[in-house]
Amino acid sequence: MGRPKVKPSESALDKMLGEASWLLSHAEALADYGRKEEVLGELQRAAKCEEQVACWLDAAKREKEAGVHRVSAASCYEQLGEYARAVTLLRAALSAPLPDDYQRGVEQQITRCLAQAHKELRRASSRTRCKSVEPDLSGQAAATS
Numbered sequence: 001m002g003r004p005k006v007k008p009s010e011s012a013l014d015k016m017l018g019e020a021s022w023l024l025s026h027a028e029a030l031a032d033y034g035r036k037e038e039v040l041g042e043l044q045r046a047a048k049c050e051e052q053v054a055c056w057l058d059a060a061k062r063e064k065e066a067g068v069h070r071v072s073a074a075s076c077y078e079q080l081g082e083y084a085r086a087v088t089l090l091r092a093a094l095s096a097p098l099p100d101d102y103q104r105g106v107e108q109q110i111t112r113c114l115a116q117a118h119k120e121l122r123r124a125s126s127r128t129r130c131k132s133v134e135p136d137l138s139g140q141a142a143a144t145s
Contacts, residue, residue: 020049047076067096083117
């Protein structure tokens with residue numbers, strides 16, 4: 001599946017919007033074929049692209065549209081398990097005026113991502129309580145209980 005052809009007259013923003021759309025569609029198609037590793041790569045690229053689009057839309061005074069693209073980037077990060085990053089983008093998206101039903105969906109997504117981030121924190125805390133690693137004088141790590 002090739003990338004979309006870009007007309008010479010298209011603006012950088014239009015090109016980036018097309019790229020983001022293509023990456024998201026490609027990730028979905030790869031998921032349909034069970035190609036998980038490739039999906040993760042495309043989601044990572046799509047998230048970065050959507051963040052760039054959101055920034056450029058802000059610069060163009062298109063805040064509402066920028067918010068939608070931040071939510072899209074956050075959704076990618078959520079699928080990648082990067083919950084803290086997703087929450088940051090979702091909160092930024094809420095700073096723009098959004099339709100009430102869309103805003104409620106974003107708030108629910110924040111709640112879901114925060115719950116997942118909290119689970120990660122508990123898992124990380126329990127692992128560090130079990131053992132800590134301290135360097136010994138020889139420069140090699142020695143585990144202590």
